Amino acid sequence: MTVQDVRAFNRFYTGLIGALDHGRRLYAPYTLTESRVLHELAQVPHLDAVDLRTLLDLDAGYLSRILNKFENAGLVERGPSRSDPRRRSVRLTAPGRAAAGLLEERARASVGALLDTVPPADRPRLAEAMRAIQDILGARPGGSHEGVLREPRPGDLGWIVQRNAALYAAEYGWNADYEGLVARIVADFAQDHDPHLERVWIAERAGRPAGCVMCVRDEAPGAARLRLLLVEPEARGHGIGDRLVRAVIDFARGVGYRELVLWTNDVLGSARRIYQRHGFVLVAERPHRSFGKDLVGQDWRLDLHESGT
Template sequence: MTGQVNEQNTTAPVVSLRGLRPGDLGWVTWRHAVYYHAALGWDTTYETLIARITAAYGERHDPVRERAWIAEVDGEPVGSVFCVKADRPGEVAQLRLLLLEEKARGLGIGGRLVDACLDFARAAGYREMVLWTVAGLDASRHLYVKAGFQIESEGPERLFGDDVIAQWWHLDL
């Protein structure tokens, strides 16, 4: 990562958030599958779920009410987040597909991704935001708690070849 020279004559990485470009939906699917297989041993059923989510977004998202961001460090993709209409009644958005590569952690990018999603949801007129995750993802949990999300419900499930505690989180916007 090259970046820009700061006052101490050291190189600081250039961090940016941008909208989707061709190839990004495939990158999001691939990175989620590879990351969660390496980190948690999840099988290809997780990749299939992510592929369905990204395909649905690509085919029929509403650009006024839904948006996605790719985080980059020095022009290299390192993270993602999506804001979509939740499958719930009312003005409810859902934060989806938050991912940040380990090499990009500690730069404030995760918080920027969550903030971009929340800011967009508020501007788009949503009154609430939800997200689905599993227990044990401490870096993500820290970001959700910091943003004000609270656990709405949780319970054990068998998913992705693993026993997990599935969680729904909620935030009033």
């Protein structure tokens, strides 16, 4: 591949994107960058400004001007961060969500019109080519190390089972009983879950899965359960575990759960420190023999009403 090959592809793709925005209505009345800010804010209930700046790779002053414009227009609200009082958190207002929703509808319609021109037999090859570009260029030196959180794709639930089994066997010596437990949890979710009240997140870094977590209904009324938090060894130290736990907390609070509970074991020190940072409280612990090891199981609880004040 040569520089000319890359430049030729860039010219082609830029022209294609321009054709999708025929009449310049796709982002109106916002710029492309402003539309990207609205899109990212629409993905979560709130987002720290510094995380938004990192996610979009924007200059701090430029982002501040955009947020000032949005705040004056009543599209966003800013306040202290729930995770760090030194930071500022940003969230969309109802008009802001309506604006982001309109942009999303336009984008979906434009891309849908483009895909209508692609024969069905060619679509898997097109998708694979797009993933290959993301994988190769996303892993370049100097690229983003923060990663993104997304919904699971086909095959990701199987990846959750495989990576849990492999990592816990390698790091803690747990036997196949743990793989069986994870397989049952994942199978139950895949076969019967309420998408409005239960979710799975996949953390993706450099185009590859780097972590996961689940939020499911608990047996206790009004309670959700956090399950299967995992971060790949090479992705640790970049805040992915904190982002996954925060995603569960925000989701659970947003859909009306009163409390969030989880079960873990005392040997999982890194995970327990994440839970403590986010306000979980240890409420019970007891020894047990599981997964071929003598362990101490722990129940943790987070009051979503208290933690949100």
